[in-house]
Amino acid sequence: MSKGSFSIGKLSGISINIDYSWFFIFLLVTWSLAGSYFPSVFPEWSLLQSISAGIITSLLFFASVLAHELGHSITAQRNGLPVKSITLFIFGGLASISREPESSGVEFKIAIAGPLTSIALGIVFWALYFLLPSPRFDGVAEIAFWLGLTNVILAVFNLLPGFPLDGGRVLRSIIWKVGKNPQKATKWVSNIGRVISYLMIATGIILFFMGYTLNGLWLAFIGWFLNSASSGSSRQVSLQQKLQKYSVAELMNTNYIKIPAHISIEEMYNEYIRQNKKSYLMVTSGSDTLGLVNMNLLRNLDKKQWSIKTATEVMTPLGQLSYLTPEAGLIAALQLFQEEKVDQLPVVRDREIVGLISYDDLVDFLNRKA
Numbered sequence: 001m002s003k004g005s006f007s008i009g010k011l012s013g014i015s016i017n018i019d020y021s022w023f024f025i026f027l028l029v030t031w032s033l034a035g036s037y038f039p040s041v042f043p044e045w046s047l048l049q050s051i052s053a054g055i056i057t058s059l060l061f062f063a064s065v066l067a068h069e070l071g072h073s074i075t076a077q078r079n080g081l082p083v084k085s086i087t088l089f090i091f092g093g094l095a096s097i098s099r100e101p102e103s104s105g106v107e108f109k110i111a112i113a114g115p116l117t118s119i120a121l122g123i124v125f126w127a128l129y130f131l132l133p134s135p136r137f138d139g140v141a142e143i144a145f146w147l148g149l150t151n152v153i154l155a156v157f158n159l160l161p162g163f164p165l166d167g168g169r170v171l172r173s174i175i176w177k178v179g180k181n182p183q184k185a186t187k188w189v190s191n192i193g194r195v196i197s198y199l200m201i202a203t204g205i206i207l208f209f210m211g212y213t214l215n216g217l218w219l220a221f222i223g224w225f226l227n228s229a230s231s232g233s234s235r236q237v238s239l240q241q242k243l244q245k246y247s248v249a250e251l252m253n254t255n256y257i258k259i260p261a262h263i264s265i266e267e268m269y270n271e272y273i274r275q276n277k278k279s280y281l282m283v284t285s286g287s288d289t290l291g292l293v294n295m296n297l298l299r300n301l302d303k304k305q306w307s308i309k310t311a312t313e314v315m316t317p318l319g320q321l322s323y324l325t326p327e328a329g330l331i332a333a334l335q336l337f338q339e340e341k342v343d344q345l346p347v348v349r350d351r352e353i354v355g356l357i358s359y360d361d362l363v364d365f366l367n368r369k370a
C-alpha cells in the first residue's frame, strides 16, 4: 500500500484501498449530482433530498468502479496471477496485479473482464429503471438510469484502443497473438495510447474555451494522466527488451561464505562476519546446503542468545527461501525482489545454492544499462 492510502477491508483476498485523492473526486461527483443534476430533474426536491440522493448515487458509482476492477482482478486470480490490492484514486480504480500475463489469451481475458462487468452493471441498472413503477419510485429510477449510463460510458471509455486502457490491452493481446511479439505489441498500443491522450487533452482545452469549464478541465487532466501512463509503459518495455539478454547467472555472486550447521551466532559473527563484512551466510552440512542466515535479522536478538543458538536454529531453511534460478531473467529477479522486500536472494540449481544475487548489484546494473 502506498503512503497516501488506507485499506477499508479485503475482498477475495485482495486489499481494497482508498487513496486520499479519491475524496476529491467523490466530493466533485456528489456535488455535481446534488447541486445541479438532481435539482434540474426534480426541482421539487428539498436540498436535503438532493444531497442524500447525490451521496448514495456517488457511492454506488464508485462501488461500480470497484466492481470493474474486481472483474479484472478475479479473472487474474483464476489464471494464476496474484492480485495484491485495488486502489480507488482520483482517476478511478487501479488493480495491482503482481505480474504481467504470460500468454496473449490470459491478457485478453483479464483486460476484457472489467468492461464486461461494467456493461453487465449498466444493463442491471437500466432494467431497474424500466421496471420500477412510476411515479412512486421516480427518484430511485432516476438514480438507476444515471448509474446505468455512467457504467456504459465507463465501459466504452475503457475500451478505447490505447495502452494502458483496457481496450489497449485487448488490442495488445490480439497483436501479440498474431505477431508473436509482446514487446512490439506494447510499443504499438502505447503509441496509440499517446495519440488518444493528446486528442483528449486537445478536446478538453476546446471544451474549456467553449464554456464547459469543468468537463473540459477534467478531460484534459485524464488525457495528461493517460499520456504519462503510456510513456511509462513504453519505457518499461524498452527496458525489458534491453534486459532480455541478461540472466541472473551473469550478476550473481559465487564468492559467498559457507558455515557449518552447528556453530553459534557468536562464532558466526567473530569468525566470518567481522572480517568479511558480509551479512549473508550459507549453512552447510557436508556438500548439502541447509539454509541461509541473514545476519541483519540477528542484530536485534538478545546478546545472551548469541552463545546458545546455532546456525541451524536461526537460518531460513532452503525449502522456505524464495530463490531464483541461474537462467532466470533480470526482470523476474527484479519482480521477486520487490515482492519479497529482501536485499539478497539465493540462486538455486537442482536444490543447491550456486550463488547469491543482491538487490543493490541489480539496481546498479539496471542504471548502467537503462
Ligand SMILES: [Zn+2]
Pocket (backbone or CB within 6 Å): 068, 069, 072, 114, 115, 158, 166
Ligand atoms: Zn479496466
